[in-house]
Amino acid sequence: MPRVRAVRRRTWLVVAGVAVLALAATGTGIAVSQSQGRDERIAANRDQLDRACAGLLPEELSSFVPDDSEGVLDEYGTLLTSRQQSRALLDCTLSWGGDAGGLEPDAQVRVRAEAVLGKAQAPAGDFELPLPSGTLGGTGSSEDRLDGSQVSATLLTECPKGLSGRVRPSKDLLVSVDLPSHADSEYDIPKSDRLLASRTAVRVADWVSREQGCGTEPLADAEKPRSADALCDWLSPKPLKFARGTWRFDENDTAYSERAGACGGQWDDAAGWADDLKVKAAGAESWSGVLAAGAYERFSGSGHVPGTEQSRHERGPEGQLTFGMPGDDPLLALWARSVCDGGPTFHRVTVTPALDFRHQDEVVVDKKEWRRIPADARAVLDRYLAADDGWPRRSHCRDTQIMGEVEQWQG
Known part of the structure; x- marks a missing residue:
C-alpha cells in the first residue's frame, strides 16, 4: 500500500510540473504576443505619421505615437488624390489616444490650407522664421484643451497666379497648423515647439504653392529681412x-x-x-x-x-x-x-x-x-x-x- 501511494505521489508531481511548464509557456507566449502587438502598433502608427497630410508632418511628432492604441486619421482636400473632396486644399487631422467619452484625444495634429475668399485676420504672435514682405505669420498656443498643451502656427501668403478649384478666384493662401506639445500648459510652450510649428506651416505652404503653380519662391528659402x-x-x-x-x-x-x-x-x-x-x-x-x-x-x-x-x-x-x-x-x-x-x-x-x-x-x-x-x-x-x-x-x-x-x- 505505501508503494502505491508513492507511485501516485510521483505521478501527481509529474503532472503538476507539466502543468506549471504549460502555464509558463502560455504566459510567455502571451507576453511575446503582447510585445509583438505593441511593436506592430507603433510601427503602423509611425508609418501613418509618415504618410498622413501628404507626408508633410515633422518626424519629431513620433514621440507622441502611442503603443496601446491606433492613430485616427481624417484627411480631405482637393490636392489629395483619391480622397473625399472638400473646400480646403488640404484638411487633415491625426489623433492618438483619448478616453471612451471622446472628450479629447491624448494628442492631435491638425493641418489646413485654404484659399482666402474676401477677408482674413492678421496672424497674431511672433513667427519663428524669416518671411518675405508678401507673407505674414504668427504662432500661439491653444486654450481649448482640458489636459496637455498645443502649439499653433498661421501663415498668410500670396499665390500670384491664382489658386485653382475655388468657387471664386483667389490669390491668397491661408495655412494653419496645430501640433501637440509636451509643455505642461499653454503658458509654457518652449521656443523649440513654436519653431517646429513654424517650420511645418512653411512646409505646407511651399507644398501647396508648388502643387498650384503659384510662381513664388519657396518660403523656406526666405532670408532674414532687413531691420525696419x-x-x-x-x-x-x-x-x-x-x-x-x-x-x-x-x-x-x-x-x-x-x-x-x-x-x-x-x-x-x-x-x-x-x-x-x-x-x-x-x-x-x-x-x-x-x-x-x-x-x-x-x-x-x-x-x-x-x-x-x-x-x-x-x-x-x-x-x-x-x-x-x-x-x-x-x-x-x-x-x-x-x-x-x-x-x-x-x-x-x-x-x-x-x-x-x-x-x-x-x-x-x-x-x-x-x-x-x-x-x-x-x-x-x-x-x-x-x-x-x-x-x-x-x-x-x-x-x-x-x-x-x-x-x-x-x-
Missing part, C-alpha cells in the same frame, strides 16, 4: 507736440510687410507725471487686401467703426464728458482708407489723452478741451501718411479718404 526700425520713427513725441520725457514703443513693427503695418507708443508711467502731459498713448495700424476687410469687420462687430451708434457718446448739457476711475480712459480712433500696393487699405490711428486722477476720482473734459483730441489724432494721421520711411509711403498708398472718428472707451 525707421518704419515707426515718425511717431516721435517732439514733432507731434506730446509730452517730452520717456516714452515706450513696444508695438512697433520690426520688419516691413506689404499686407499690414503697426506702430505704437505710450508714456512711461514710471517717469511720473509731466506738467505738459496731454497725450499718454498714440498709435497707427494699416491693413491691406484681405486683411482690410477682416480688420474692419472685427472692429465693426464691437461698434467701433465710424457711423455706428457706439462711435459717439452722450455728453452733458454743456457738451462735457465725465470719466471716473478706473479703466475708462478715452481713446479716440480716426479711420481713413487708401489704395496701396497690397490692395484696398484701411488705416486707423488712435490717441489716448492723459487724465489726471491724482487728486480726484473723476475727470470732466469740457467741449473746448475735447476739440484738442481730434486735432491730435489728425496730426498723428497726417504725419503717418507723410513719413518717407513710414508704412503708407513704402506701400505707395494713394487716394486717401478720411472716414471719420470713433470715441472708444469703457463706461
Whole structure:
C-alpha cells in the first residue's frame, strides 16, 4: 500500500510540473504576443505619421505615437488624390489616444490650407522664421484643451497666379497648423515647439504653392529681412507736440510687410507725471487686401467703426464728458482708407489723452478741451501718411479718404 501511494505521489508531481511548464509557456507566449502587438502598433502608427497630410508632418511628432492604441486619421482636400473632396486644399487631422467619452484625444495634429475668399485676420504672435514682405505669420498656443498643451502656427501668403478649384478666384493662401506639445500648459510652450510649428506651416505652404503653380519662391528659402526700425520713427513725441520725457514703443513693427503695418507708443508711467502731459498713448495700424476687410469687420462687430451708434457718446448739457476711475480712459480712433500696393487699405490711428486722477476720482473734459483730441489724432494721421520711411509711403498708398472718428472707451 505505501508503494502505491508513492507511485501516485510521483505521478501527481509529474503532472503538476507539466502543468506549471504549460502555464509558463502560455504566459510567455502571451507576453511575446503582447510585445509583438505593441511593436506592430507603433510601427503602423509611425508609418501613418509618415504618410498622413501628404507626408508633410515633422518626424519629431513620433514621440507622441502611442503603443496601446491606433492613430485616427481624417484627411480631405482637393490636392489629395483619391480622397473625399472638400473646400480646403488640404484638411487633415491625426489623433492618438483619448478616453471612451471622446472628450479629447491624448494628442492631435491638425493641418489646413485654404484659399482666402474676401477677408482674413492678421496672424497674431511672433513667427519663428524669416518671411518675405508678401507673407505674414504668427504662432500661439491653444486654450481649448482640458489636459496637455498645443502649439499653433498661421501663415498668410500670396499665390500670384491664382489658386485653382475655388468657387471664386483667389490669390491668397491661408495655412494653419496645430501640433501637440509636451509643455505642461499653454503658458509654457518652449521656443523649440513654436519653431517646429513654424517650420511645418512653411512646409505646407511651399507644398501647396508648388502643387498650384503659384510662381513664388519657396518660403523656406526666405532670408532674414532687413531691420525696419525707421518704419515707426515718425511717431516721435517732439514733432507731434506730446509730452517730452520717456516714452515706450513696444508695438512697433520690426520688419516691413506689404499686407499690414503697426506702430505704437505710450508714456512711461514710471517717469511720473509731466506738467505738459496731454497725450499718454498714440498709435497707427494699416491693413491691406484681405486683411482690410477682416480688420474692419472685427472692429465693426464691437461698434467701433465710424457711423455706428457706439462711435459717439452722450455728453452733458454743456457738451462735457465725465470719466471716473478706473479703466475708462478715452481713446479716440480716426479711420481713413487708401489704395496701396497690397490692395484696398484701411488705416486707423488712435490717441489716448492723459487724465489726471491724482487728486480726484473723476475727470470732466469740457467741449473746448475735447476739440484738442481730434486735432491730435489728425496730426498723428497726417504725419503717418507723410513719413518717407513710414508704412503708407513704402506701400505707395494713394487716394486717401478720411472716414471719420470713433470715441472708444469703457463706461
